[in-house]
Amino acid sequence: MKATIITIGDEILIGQIVDTNSVSIARHLNAAGIVVHEKVSIGDDSAQIVGCVERALGQSDIAIITGGLGPTKDDITKKTLAEMFGSELIPNQTVSDHVKRMLEERGIEFNDLNRGQALVPACCTVLFNAHGTAPGMWFERGGKVVVSLPGVPYEMEHLMQDEVMPRLKAHFELRQIVHRTMITAGLPESMLAKAIEAWENALPPYLKLAYLPNPGAVRLRLSAYEVEGESVSKEIERQFEALRRIIPHNIIGYETATMQELIHQLLTERRQTLATAESCTGGTIAARFTAMPGASAYFLCGVVSYSNASKQAVLGVDPDTIARYGAVSEQVARQMAEGARRISGADYAVSTTGIAGPAGGTAEKPVGTVWIAVAGPRRTVALLKQCGSDRGQIIDRAGAFALGLLRDELNGK
Amino acid sequence: MKATIITIGDEILIGQIVDTNSVSIARHLNAAGIVVHEKVSIGDDSAQIVGCVERALGQSDIAIITGGLGPTKDDITKKTLAEMFGSELIPNQTVSDHVKRMLEERGIEFNDLNRGQALVPACCTVLFNAHGTAPGMWFERGGKVVVSLPGVPYEMEHLMQDEVMPRLKAHFELRQIVHRTMITAGLPESMLAKAIEAWENALPPYLKLAYLPNPGAVRLRLSAYEVEGESVSKEIERQFEALRRIIPHNIIGYETATMQELIHQLLTERRQTLATAESCTGGTIAARFTAMPGASAYFLCGVVSYSNASKQAVLGVDPDTIARYGAVSEQVARQMAEGARRISGADYAVSTTGIAGPAGGTAEKPVGTVWIAVAGPRRTVALLKQCGSDRGQIIDRAGAFALGLLRDELNGK
Numbered sequence: 001m002k003a004t005i006i007t008i009g010d011e012i013l014i015g016q017i018v019d020t021n022s023v024s025i026a027r028h029l030n031a032a033g034i035v036v037h038e039k040v041s042i043g044d045d046s047a048q049i050v051g052c053v054e055r056a057l058g059q060s061d062i063a064i065i066t067g068g069l070g071p072t073k074d075d076i077t078k079k080t081l082a083e084m085f086g087s088e089l090i091p092n093q094t095v096s097d098h099v100k101r102m103l104e105e106r107g108i109e110f111n112d113l114n115r116g117q118a119l120v121p122a123c124c125t126v127l128f129n130a131h132g133t134a135p136g137m138w139f140e141r142g143g144k145v146v147v148s149l150p151g152v153p154y155e156m157e158h159l160m161q162d163e164v165m166p167r168l169k170a171h172f173e174l175r176q177i178v179h180r181t182m183i184t185a186g187l188p189e190s191m192l193a194k195a196i197e198a199w200e201n202a203l204p205p206y207l208k209l210a211y212l213p214n215p216g217a218v219r220l221r222l223s224a225y226e227v228e229g230e231s232v233s234k235e236i237e238r239q240f241e242a243l244r245r246i247i248p249h250n251i252i253g254y255e256t257a258t259m260q261e262l263i264h265q266l267l268t269e270r271r272q273t274l275a276t277a278e279s280c281t282g283g284t285i286a287a288r289f290t291a292m293p294g295a296s297a298y299f300l301c302g303v304v305s306y307s308n309a310s311k312q313a314v315l316g317v318d319p320d321t322i323a324r325y326g327a328v329s330e331q332v333a334r335q336m337a338e339g340a341r342r343i344s345g346a347d348y349a350v351s352t353t354g355i356a357g358p359a360g361g362t363a364e365k366p367v368g369t370v371w372i373a374v375a376g377p378r379r380t381v382a383l384l385k386q387c388g389s390d391r392g393q394i395i396d397r398a399g400a401f402a403l404g405l406l407r408d409e410l411n412g413k
Numbered sequence: 414m415k416a417t418i419i420t421i422g423d424e425i426l427i428g429q430i431v432d433t434n435s436v437s438i439a440r441h442l443n444a445a446g447i448v449v450h451e452k453v454s455i456g457d458d459s460a461q462i463v464g465c466v467e468r469a470l471g472q473s474d475i476a477i478i479t480g481g482l483g484p485t486k487d488d489i490t491k492k493t494l495a496e497m498f499g500s501e502l503i504p505n506q507t508v509s510d511h512v513k514r515m516l517e518e519r520g521i522e523f524n525d526l527n528r529g530q531a532l533v534p535a536c537c538t539v540l541f542n543a544h545g546t547a548p549g550m551w552f553e554r555g556g557k558v559v560v561s562l563p564g565v566p567y568e569m570e571h572l573m574q575d576e577v578m579p580r581l582k583a584h585f586e587l588r589q590i591v592h593r594t595m596i597t598a599g600l601p602e603s604m605l606a607k608a609i610e611a612w613e614n615a616l617p618p619y620l621k622l623a624y625l626p627n628p629g630a631v632r633l634r635l636s637a638y639e640v641e642g643e644s645v646s647k648e649i650e651r652q653f654e655a656l657r658r659i660i661p662h663n664i665i666g667y668e669t670a671t672m673q674e675l676i677h678q679l680l681t682e683r684r685q686t687l688a689t690a691e692s693c694t695g696g697t698i699a700a701r702f703t704a705m706p707g708a709s710a711y712f713l714c715g716v717v718s719y720s721n722a723s724k725q726a727v728l729g730v731d732p733d734t735i736a737r738y739g740a741v742s743e744q745v746a747r748q749m750a751e752g753a754r755r756i757s758g759a760d761y762a763v764s765t766t767g768i769a770g771p772a773g774g775t776a777e778k779p780v781g782t783v784w785i786a787v788a789g790p791r792r793t794v795a796l797l798k799q800c801g802s803d804r805g806q807i808i809d810r811a812g813a814f815a816l817g818l819l820r821d822e823l824n825g826k
Contacts, residue, residue, distance in 0.1 A: 010636065011625055013449040014592060015439030018431060022454075026428030036426040038461075041435075041452040044623075048451075071603045072624040073613065106601070113603040133603075152626070154803060179427060188519070190484045190526040190546075200486065210457075211485040212424055213565070223423065276696075276717070282703025283689075283696030286717040290695025293771050293804055295719070301727060302717030304689070304699040310714035310757050314727065344723050358706050391706055393567060 001172050001226070002037040003029050004056035008049060008067035008077055009151060012041045021066045021156050028160050033174040034062065035225055044068055046080045053084065053146060061144050062168065067151035069134035071113040078121070078137070081148055085139055087123035091115075092135070095126060099133045127163040131155045136163060145171060175226040180236045181212075182220045182243065183253040189213045192220075196246055203239065206232070217252065259403040260288040266410050267298040272347040274406075276302040277315055277340035279327070280354035280370055281399045288399065301344035305336065315339030328353050330371050330382045337375035349375045350406045354387065356394045370398040374409045381409060414585050414639070415450040416442050417469035421462060421480035421490055422564060425454040434479045434569050441573050446587040447475065448638055457481055459493045466497065466559060474557050475581065480564035482547035484526040491534070491550070494561055498552055500536035504528075505548070508539060512546045540576040544568045549576060558584060588639040593649045594625075595633045595656065596666040602626045605633075609659055616652065619645070630665065672816040673701040679823050680711040685760040687819075689715040690728055690753035692740070693767035693783055694812045701812065714757035718749065728752030739778070741766050743795045746784035754788045762788045763819045767800065769807045783811040787822045794822060 005022045012019050019041060026036045037060045042048045049068075056063035068077030082089050096118035100110050117133050120126050127136030127147075132155035139146040147164055149156045168174075184192060189211055193200070200209055206227060212219040222239060224232045244251060253262055267274055276286045286302030289295045303314050308327055311317040317335040325331045336351035354370025361367035368389055373382040383405050387397035418435045425432050432454060439449045450473045455461045462481075469476035481490030495502050509531035513523050530546050533539050540549030540560075545568035552559040560577055562569045581587075597605060602624055606613070613622055619640060625632040635652060637645045657664060666675060680687055689699045699715030702708045716727050721740055724730040730748040738744045749764035767783030774780035781802055786795040796818050800810035 010621070010623055011634070013439060013452065014443045014590075014636070015436045015449075016592075016594075016625070016634070018433055018436050020431055023428045023431050026426060030427045036428075037456075039426065039454040043450075070624060070626065072606045074621070074623045103601075108601050108604060111603055111607050113606055154801075154806060177427075179429075181429075188516075188521050190524055191521060193485045193526055194524050208423070208487070210423055210487045211483060212429070213483065221424070221429070223427070275723075278696075282708070282712075283691075283699030283715050283717065284703075286696030287700050290697075290717065290719065290769075291805065291808065293769075295695070296773075299695075299717075300720040301723035302696050302715075302719070303727070304696065304703065304712075304715030304717075306703065306709055306715070307713040307757070310688075314714060314716070314756055343726055344720070345726075356703075360709075390567065392704065395704065 001034045001062065001174055002060035003034050003062035003064060004037055004060045005039045006052055006056060006063060006065045007039070007041045007151070008044060008065060009041075010043045013043050021151065021153055024153070024157055025064050025066070025160060028165055029062075029064070030177050030179065032165060032169060033176045033226065034168065034172075035177065044074055044076055046076055049077060049080045050084050053081075057141065057144050057146070061172065063146045064164070065146065065148045066156055069148065069150045071117050071133070077148055078119075081137065081139065081146070082121035085121060085123050085141070087121040089119040090122045092118055092120045092126055094128065095120065095135045098128070102133060127159055129155055129159055131158050138164075138167060176228065176232075178224045178227065178232050178236065180222050180233075180240065181255050182240055182251060183217055184220060184247060184250045185217045185252045186250045187218065187247065189218050192218050192247070192250070196243065199239075199242060199246055204235065207236065207239065258288075259400065259407060260292065263403060263407055263410065264289065264292050264295065264298075266407075268294060271298075273298045273300050273345070275300050275340040275344035275346035275349040277336040277349060277351040278302065278304050279306060279311070279336070279352055280356040281352045281395055281402065282306070282356075284395055285350065285352070285399050285402055288403070300346045301340070303340055303343075311336060314343070316342065326365070328355055328365055328369060328371060330373075330384065333371035333373035333382050334375070334380050337373040338380055341375045347377055348406065348409065350402050351375075352398050352402050354394065354398055356391050357389070358391060368394050370394065370401070372398065372402045372405055374402075374405050376409050381405065414447045414475065414587055415473035416447050416475035416477060417450055417473045418452045419465055419469060419476060419478045420452070420454045420564070421457060421478060422454075423456045426456050434564060434566055437566070437570055438477050438479070438573060441578055442475075442477070443590050443592065445578060445582060446589045446639065447581065447585075448590065457487055457489055459489055462490060462493045463497050466494070470554070470557050470559070474585065476559045477577070478559065478561045479569055482561065482563045484530050484546070490561055491532075494537075494550065494552065494559070495534035498534060498536050498554070500534040502532040503535045505531055505533045505539055507541065508533065508548045511541070515546060540572055542568055542572055544571050551577075551580060589641065589645075591637045591640065591645050591649065593635050593646075593653065594668050595653055595664060596630055597633060597660060597663045598630045598665045599663045600631065600660065602631050605631050605660070605663070609656065612652075612655060612659055617648065620649065620652065671701075672813065672820060673705065676816060676820055676823065677702065677705050677708065677711075679820075681707060684711075686711045686713050686758070688713050688753040688757035688759035688762040690749040690762060690764040691715065691717050692719060692724070692749070692765055693769040694765045694808055694815065695719070695769075697808055698763065698765070698812050698815055701816070713759045714753070716753055716756075724749060727756070729755065741768055741778055741782055741784060743784050743786075743797065746786035746795050747788070747793050750786040750788035751793055760790055761819065761822065763815050764788075765811050765815050767807065767811055769804050770802070771804060781807050783807070783814070785811065785815045785818055787815075787818050789822050794818065
């Protein structure tokens with residue numbers, strides 16, 4: 001079963017927003033065994049919408065559309081789909097009552113624009129949007145399905161999960177898609193490919209291998225489309241087992257597991273705790289952990305000690321050390337980690353201090369220079385890393401290296 | 414002049430990555446007056462790539478392709494384009510020398526896969542990739558242009574800026590695209606649309622209005638495509654002036670200016686300083702500021718006081734207050750902000766304490782309950798906000814409300 005995802009909105013074509021809706025929709029479809037054939041983004045243009053939906057129905061069985069359902073004049077998706085399906089717009093009492101109630105709760109008057117939101121094409125099945133004012137719509141033609149969803153991410157997400165996926169599973173006979181990802185580190189892409197060349201060449205033809213390079217890691221993904229899930233999962237497990245024998249020291253995890261997820265799991269299982277002391281990473285390491293539900297079980301305290309005074313006052317870094325070695329130094333990184341561990345009472349603390357740029361670099365310590373330290377129950381370790389030249393890149397990489405060092409210490413390496 | 418953006422990679426279609434490349438490319442093209450007609454994402458499939466590029470050339474003048482240029486077998490874009498343009502792959506000495514040098518610096522051996530990266534279609538112009546091993550390629554057919562770029566974001570970004578844009582500007586006679594965005598707050602989309610209906614209806618036909626709702630704000634964008642830039646910019650300024658008279662109290666800024674950018678500017682101009690004390694937002698407020706170059710001029714210190722003990726030990730929150738009112742309370746929010754201000758010596762401090770969920774909610778304080786406080790030279794203010802039900806959404810919204818309160822205090826509201 002194939003699907004095309006269509007996102008509508010001029011804001012996508014001018015680069016004003018990042019389209020995350022199609023990512024979420026793609027995951028839902030893949031998880032149910034539906035192959036995403038193509039993703040398309042187009043403007044709020046009637047002719048283009050019709051052309052795109054017709055093409056989607058030509059090449060696939062399902063078209064999932066988001067966007068263009070707001071109450072204002074620039075939103076034309078509903079009218080366009082009604083015309084395309086030769087159906088008139090009629091009032092829907094359920095939607096109308098719901099919109100009225102939603103607006104009432106927020107103290108907003110119900111006007112003729114809102115009344116317009118309660119009009120739906122006569123031929124469609126209305127998908128109730130509990131979280132917003134624009135309903136989803138389900139159209140069918142010759143066994144194929146067109147779904148139109150609002151572009152507000154969490155409204156779309158709830159509709160996909162609660163309305164669209166159950167209906168697609170009931171409407172179509174679906175097979176399975178299996179994706180499994182192994183995360184490797186320590187071998188650049190081309191060396192990794194040479195190391196596993198014989199293994200890759202001997203893969204069964206229904207398994208597709210992809211290399212996904214990341215800063216510091218290369219992910220290997222095996223995919224099988226529209227298969228019997230169970231036997232294929234077993235075969236992938238066998239292939240990964242063979243791979244573990246070829247590159248035993250280069251495997252750091254599986255699936256999309258991030259380093260913070262691995263550490264989250266380790267700390268939770270061991271009932272150990274964590275603190276952070278960040279300078280150049282500016283709170284992003286703390287934010288990576290605290291984004292995960294359950295972080296409060298182990299994450300005690302983070303300090304973003306941007307100024308030298310706060311390194312001293314909050315973390316107890318020795319002013320003489322800063323004067324002698326500079327704020328970006330092994331000594332300061334160590335004292336920051338140890339200070340964070342001390343003030344929080346955590347088992348482990350990780351610190352970063354570096355030059356994120358664009359200003360502040362010197363010949364000796366150019367932009368991108370970052371010292372990282374981890375203080376634990378046994379010892380404190382520190383590491384010097386060059387993290388690139390772009391501010392965002394430096395913050396990301398320094399965070400990734402810091403998490404890597406923390407994981408190594410947790411594993412007693 | 415019209416362009417189609419094509420991103421290639423199965424990882425996009427299965428939702429394994431978010432495509433940010435096309436956002437960046439769209440911005441570059443728009444800034445130069447090139448209209449992005451469509452964005453398409455397809456898999457690493459030869460027939461699909463050819464079909465998609467041919468269709469792009471049918472509907473537009475330019476096709477910008479990213480992805481599929483790596484050294485491994487799953488990357489087939491280069492071979493496919495060579496076949497499509499009826500050109501053979503030949504070795505390129507400059508690319509070969511560059512790849513060898515790059516690998517040498519990183520201590521990696523040059524193997525036959527890397528040798529493959531130095532092969533380019535005979536008919537293309539090579540775009541030198543200083544930051545990676547896969548060169549960009551520029552093809553021409555009947556005056557139209559096809560560009561192929563690597564998918565690694567910062568390699569793509571440098572090539573777009575340094576190679577592709579100058580060449581497009583030289584190759585085509587380009588007109589201008591003008592986008593101007595006004596950011597409003599306080600009126601929901603449908604009420605805003607009613608308030609400015611007469612103004613909207615009287616807009617000149619070449620100005621396109623878009624409503625972009627956000628949590629807490631609605632952006633109004635006026636766009637004009639392929640026009641004489643200067644006179645249109647003046648007309649947009651006149652229209653915005655008229656709008657300022659209609660909704661004088663609802664305009665909070667212009668363009669994509671974020672709240673943290675506005676505060677960054679205010680603090681920098683006034684030479685005032687800032688500290689943060691975050692619980693439920695987990696470091697994301699500190700990270701918003703420290704992501705911006707120049708933040709070190711005013712950002713002194715952030716504390717992520719996740720545990721009650723750290724609220725007491727680091728920020729000096731009174732344990733009795735926590736026991737009496739709970740960690741999520743007006744009193745604790747105020748003491749957190751005041752504590753951060755005190756320990757850092759900053760002029761202003763902003764704090765958050767709330768229940769990000771999914772666990773921890775009660776009938777009295779459900780998930781999404783957040784107390785926000787700002788301590789300044791004159792006073793401390795606090796605000797209670799309901800920030801939704803999803804952890805990520807709660808963290809985002811609480812951060813947005815906290816910045817809003819901080820800006821109001823900075824403006825003496």
